Amino acid sequence: MSSEMLKDLAVRILDKIPRRKELYADVRIVWRRQERLKLTNFQPDVCLTEEDLGVGIRVYLAGHWGFAATSSLRSDSIDRAISKALASAGSSAYISIQGVPFQIPPQVVADYQTPVEIDPLSKSLEDKLGLLEAACRAMKSEKSVLLAEASLDIFKESKAFASTIGSVITQTTVHCGAGIAAYAVDGPSVQVRSYPANFGGDYHAAGYEFIEALDLVGHAPRVASEAAELLRAPVCPCGPTTVILESSQLALQIHESIGHAVELDRILGHEASFAGTSFIAPEMIGNFEYASPIVNVTADATSVGGLGTFCFDDEGVAAKAEPIVKEGRLVGVLSSCSTAPLIGRESSGAMRADGWQHFPLVRMTNINLEAGNKSLQELIEETDKGLWLETNRSWSIDDKRLHFQFATELAREINKGKLGKLYRNPVYFGTTPQFWRSCDAICGKEEWRIWGVPNCGKGEPMQVARVGHGCAPARFRNVQVGGVQ
Amino acid sequence: MPLEKNVNFLTEALRALRVENCELLYEEERRGLTRFAQDRIHQSSETEGRWLTVRCVEEGRVGLSKTRCFDREALARAAKQAKELAQSLPTPEYPRSLPSAYAGSFQGANDEATAHIQPFERAQIVRNLLDGKGKSKAELSGALVTRRETMCVVSTAGVRVFEERTRVDVNLVATGSGGTGRGFWTGWRISDAPWRRLLDEALAGATSRQETRTELRGNQRVVLDYLAVGQMIGFLGYLGFGAKSFIEKRSFLVSQLGEMIASPQLTVLEDPLSVVPVAHDYEGMPRKRTVLIQEGVACGLVTDSFTATLMGRENTGHAAQPDSPEGPLPTNMVVREGQLSLEELLNLVDEGIYIRDLHYVNVVEPMSTTITGMTRHGTYLIRGGKLTQRLPDFRFQVKILDFLRALIGIGRERRPAEGPCGIVESPPLASECFRIVGAAEQDQKRRRQ
Incomplete structure (x- = not known):
C-alpha cells in the first residue's frame, strides 16, 4: 500500500x-x-x-x-x-x-x-x-x-x-x-x-x-x-580487572544501563508494575555524575543507519539529537508530550509504538556513545593487564537499571598490551554509575559504528521497539569478572 | 465472527486457493487493557486484530506467509507467496509434512463477561483497588488485561479445528516506604480474580520495613514463593523440555533423559488444561498432558508433528506459532504440590532467605542450566524458622538443576505465575542451594522512597 x-x-x-x-x-x-x-x-x-x-x-x-x-x-x-x-x-x-x-x-x-x-x-x-x-x-x-x-x-x-x-x-x-x-x-x-x-x-x-x-x-x-x-579454552578467571568491551557488547551495555534508565516514564514510575523504574530521580537531571568526563551520550533520532532513526515520533514531534550525558553529567532524558511537562521540559520526541496496535510509549531512539580519540590498537597496547570481552551471550539488570550482569561469548586475555589466551564463559557485573565512571578510554571514529537492536521489550503487554546504539570499543577499570563452570 | 462461520470461511478460502498441501491458521484477538500508576490511568485501550498464516509444503519444504488482509486477492497473494517460498528452499534432509486429518473444538474456557468487559468496568476495578488501599500511603501501579482469543486451523490434509477462549491477567505492584510488593493472577474468568488478596499481598510487600543492609554472599538455604518458582521452573522447561533443542543437542536433557535430575519429591507436568486452558496447538492438534519430571526423574518432553516424527515419539501437540524459531515448548507447566504450609517451609529452612519474586531472569549457560537475575518484591531473612527483617534485593546466579536436587520441601498451595514461555502453576519450594552473587546498590536519592 x-x-x-x-x-x-x-x-x-x-x-x-x-x-x-x-x-x-x-x-x-x-x-x-x-x-x-x-x-x-x-x-x-x-x-x-x-x-x-x-x-x-x-x-x-x-x-x-x-x-x-x-x-x-x-x-x-x-x-x-x-x-x-x-x-x-x-x-x-x-x-x-x-x-x-x-x-x-x-x-x-x-x-x-x-x-x-x-x-x-x-x-x-x-x-x-x-x-x-x-x-x-x-x-x-x-x-x-x-x-x-x-x-x-x-x-x-x-x-x-x-x-x-x-x-x-x-x-x-x-x-x-x-x-x-x-x-x-x-x-x-x-x-x-x-x-x-x-x-x-x-x-x-x-x-x-x-x-x-x-x-x-x-x-x-x-x-x-x-x-x-x-x-x-579454560573458564574465564574471576576477580576485578580492566576490561575492553567490543562495540556490539558495549551497545547492549548502553542500552540496558543508560537507554532504559533515562526513559522518563520509568523515572516517573509509570512502568513500575512490569519492567521497573529507574535509579534516576528528576532532580538528578543536570547535576548527577553518571560517568567519567570523557563520556558523552546522545539520543539521536537522526543518526544515519540507526533503527531508531525517523523523522517524527508517533506523536508528530520532530526527530532530535539531544544530549543525555555530557562530559559525564546527566543532562537529558527520553520523554513524550505527556511525560515531559511533569518535569517542566519539552518532549524529546521519543514516543514510539510497536505497530498500529499499541499505545505509544517513551522508547529509545539511537542512544549513542560519542567517539573518543584512540585507535583500537592504542587502546589494547596501553592496557597492561585485562580482558577483551566480545559478543553478548546473556544480559540481566535490576528493576532500577542499577545492578547488571552480562555474559559474552568470549574473553581474550590482554597481557602487556597484547591480546593473548582465549577464555570461555566470561561474565562481568557492576553498578551503573560506578561502571560508567570507570570508563577511561574510548576508541575514535574509525572504530565507531551503529548497532541495531530490533527486539527491545517494554510495556504491558509487551511492545517490541527497534532501536540503535552507536559506539566504539571502550575501556573500563576495576570491573568484577567471573566465569561460569 | 462465530466459530462455525470462521471454520466455514477458512474451508471455503482453502478450497478457492486450489493449493495442495496447504494449511490455514486463523488467529483473532480482542484485547482490553487498563494500565495505571500513581493513582492515574495512563493507558486505556481496546484492540482487535486478526492474522491468517498460510503454510504450504512442497516436497518436504515449508513456506509461510502471514497477512491481516482477508479479501480474496490478498489471500491468493499470501498462498502464492508461501508456495513460491517453499519451492525456493533447499531440499531438506528431513522432509516436513502437514499433520493428518483431525477435527476438534474447544470452548471450555470462554467467559462472555470477560470477553465483553467495558473500559469503564476496568476503570471501576482500578478505582476499587485504589479505594481498597485505605490509609496506606503506598502507590499502586499495575495492569489489567482481558482477552478473547479465537483460533481456527484447516488444512488440505483434513484438519478442521476451532477454539475460543478468554484470558485475564492482573498485575499489581505497590511501592511504599519498605520497597515494593506484588500481586499477580491469571485465569480465564474475571469474576474469579481474587482482588482483595492481590491487593493485600502487594501492600504487605510495600509496607514491610527495609532493615539495615545485610551482606549475604554464596550459597543460601531458601524458600522461593510461587512467583519465583514460576521463573525457575519456566526456564527449566524452556532450556530442556522442548523437542527442538533436544534434537539439536543444545539441551541439558540430551544426556539426562531418563535420569534422576531433581529431588525425588519433585514432579512436574505439562498440563495444557491447567489455569488458562489451551486445548489445541498451532497445527490444530490436541495438546496432551505430559509428565516431564516424575519423582525427580526426567521422563518426557513436548513435541509437535515434525519433531515427534523425527524422534519416533508421540506428538504431544505443542506446535508453536509457525513463525516461532523455538519449536515446541511447555507452556502450561504444573509443579505437583507437597504437604507443607509456608510456615512449615520456613521452619524447615530455619536459617536462610525467603524470596517472593525474581526479576529479569536470563540464561547464562544453557547446558548447566545456569541462570541469573535479581530478587524482587520482597526478600526476607529467615531466622529461627521465621521471617525477620526485610533485605535489599540480591543478584543470584543459580544452576536450576542444583536448586532442584537440593529441594527439602514443597508447599501445599499451588498458584499461577509467569514463566518465560507460559504459565507455571506451582507451590512454594524450599531448597538448600541458591547462590547469591551480589546485593543491589542502595537506591540513589529517590523521590518516592
Whole structure:
C-alpha cells in the first residue's frame, strides 16, 4: 500500500472522529512487510513473508487518554474503534481518577523515507537463500560445529499519521539485518560464536547493500573455528580487572544501563508494575555524575543507519539529537508530550509504538556513545593487564537499571598490551554509575559504528521497539569478572 | 465472527486457493487493557486484530506467509507467496509434512463477561483497588488485561479445528516506604480474580520495613514463593523440555533423559488444561498432558508433528506459532504440590532467605542450566524458622538443576505465575542451594522512597 493511500485513509478516519472543543485525536495507520529467512545446517528453519496492516486511534479528552486499534479497515470496524477510543478516555474521567498532562506538539506536514541503495524486497529469494546456504556450509567445514545457523530479516514499514491539529506525516522505513552463528559441541559442552552479533546479527536502516557488506560467508570459517576453540579454552578467571568491551557488547551495555534508565516514564514510575523504574530521580537531571568526563551520550533520532532513526515520533514531534550525558553529567532524558511537562521540559520526541496496535510509549531512539580519540590498537597496547570481552551471550539488570550482569561469548586475555589466551564463559557485573565512571578510554571514529537492536521489550503487554546504539570499543577499570563452570 | 462461520470461511478460502498441501491458521484477538500508576490511568485501550498464516509444503519444504488482509486477492497473494517460498528452499534432509486429518473444538474456557468487559468496568476495578488501599500511603501501579482469543486451523490434509477462549491477567505492584510488593493472577474468568488478596499481598510487600543492609554472599538455604518458582521452573522447561533443542543437542536433557535430575519429591507436568486452558496447538492438534519430571526423574518432553516424527515419539501437540524459531515448548507447566504450609517451609529452612519474586531472569549457560537475575518484591531473612527483617534485593546466579536436587520441601498451595514461555502453576519450594552473587546498590536519592 502506498504512502499516499495510507495518508488519505488516515485523514478520512480522522474526519470521522466527532470534534469537540477540548478533544485532541491522532490516527496512525501502519503497513508492514517483513521477510524472515533462517537456515539451520542448510535446512530451512523459519522462512516467512508477512504483511501487516491496521489503524490505531488515540484520543485525549479532559486530561485522559483513550486508544483503540483494529486490523480491519472496514468502515464499521473503524467506527467501532473510534467509539471505543472515546469510551476508553471517558472511562478514566468517569471514575474521577486524576488526569495526565499533554503538551500539544507543533503542527507539521511532512514525508520521509529511509535512503536505500538496493530495495531488499526486490532481491530474489534464490540470492538470499544462496547467501545463507553458503554461510552455513562454510561454518560446517569445522568438524565440531554441529549446528550452523544463518538468517536474514527484511523489514519495511509505511506509516501515516494525522492529528486534529492539522499534522499529516508519512514515513517509510526500511531495515535490513543478517547474522550467522556456529554451535560447537563436545559431549555436554556447547559453545557458540556468532557474527556480527548474537541473536540474529546486526540490523541497519538501509537496503540490501547492508547485508552484502556484512560478508557473512567470508566471516563464517573464523566464527566456526572460534566456536571450536572455545570448547578447549579454560573458564574465564574471576576477580576485578580492566576490561575492553567490543562495540556490539558495549551497545547492549548502553542500552540496558543508560537507554532504559533515562526513559522518563520509568523515572516517573509509570512502568513500575512490569519492567521497573529507574535509579534516576528528576532532580538528578543536570547535576548527577553518571560517568567519567570523557563520556558523552546522545539520543539521536537522526543518526544515519540507526533503527531508531525517523523523522517524527508517533506523536508528530520532530526527530532530535539531544544530549543525555555530557562530559559525564546527566543532562537529558527520553520523554513524550505527556511525560515531559511533569518535569517542566519539552518532549524529546521519543514516543514510539510497536505497530498500529499499541499505545505509544517513551522508547529509545539511537542512544549513542560519542567517539573518543584512540585507535583500537592504542587502546589494547596501553592496557597492561585485562580482558577483551566480545559478543553478548546473556544480559540481566535490576528493576532500577542499577545492578547488571552480562555474559559474552568470549574473553581474550590482554597481557602487556597484547591480546593473548582465549577464555570461555566470561561474565562481568557492576553498578551503573560506578561502571560508567570507570570508563577511561574510548576508541575514535574509525572504530565507531551503529548497532541495531530490533527486539527491545517494554510495556504491558509487551511492545517490541527497534532501536540503535552507536559506539566504539571502550575501556573500563576495576570491573568484577567471573566465569561460569 | 462465530466459530462455525470462521471454520466455514477458512474451508471455503482453502478450497478457492486450489493449493495442495496447504494449511490455514486463523488467529483473532480482542484485547482490553487498563494500565495505571500513581493513582492515574495512563493507558486505556481496546484492540482487535486478526492474522491468517498460510503454510504450504512442497516436497518436504515449508513456506509461510502471514497477512491481516482477508479479501480474496490478498489471500491468493499470501498462498502464492508461501508456495513460491517453499519451492525456493533447499531440499531438506528431513522432509516436513502437514499433520493428518483431525477435527476438534474447544470452548471450555470462554467467559462472555470477560470477553465483553467495558473500559469503564476496568476503570471501576482500578478505582476499587485504589479505594481498597485505605490509609496506606503506598502507590499502586499495575495492569489489567482481558482477552478473547479465537483460533481456527484447516488444512488440505483434513484438519478442521476451532477454539475460543478468554484470558485475564492482573498485575499489581505497590511501592511504599519498605520497597515494593506484588500481586499477580491469571485465569480465564474475571469474576474469579481474587482482588482483595492481590491487593493485600502487594501492600504487605510495600509496607514491610527495609532493615539495615545485610551482606549475604554464596550459597543460601531458601524458600522461593510461587512467583519465583514460576521463573525457575519456566526456564527449566524452556532450556530442556522442548523437542527442538533436544534434537539439536543444545539441551541439558540430551544426556539426562531418563535420569534422576531433581529431588525425588519433585514432579512436574505439562498440563495444557491447567489455569488458562489451551486445548489445541498451532497445527490444530490436541495438546496432551505430559509428565516431564516424575519423582525427580526426567521422563518426557513436548513435541509437535515434525519433531515427534523425527524422534519416533508421540506428538504431544505443542506446535508453536509457525513463525516461532523455538519449536515446541511447555507452556502450561504444573509443579505437583507437597504437604507443607509456608510456615512449615520456613521452619524447615530455619536459617536462610525467603524470596517472593525474581526479576529479569536470563540464561547464562544453557547446558548447566545456569541462570541469573535479581530478587524482587520482597526478600526476607529467615531466622529461627521465621521471617525477620526485610533485605535489599540480591543478584543470584543459580544452576536450576542444583536448586532442584537440593529441594527439602514443597508447599501445599499451588498458584499461577509467569514463566518465560507460559504459565507455571506451582507451590512454594524450599531448597538448600541458591547462590547469591551480589546485593543491589542502595537506591540513589529517590523521590518516592
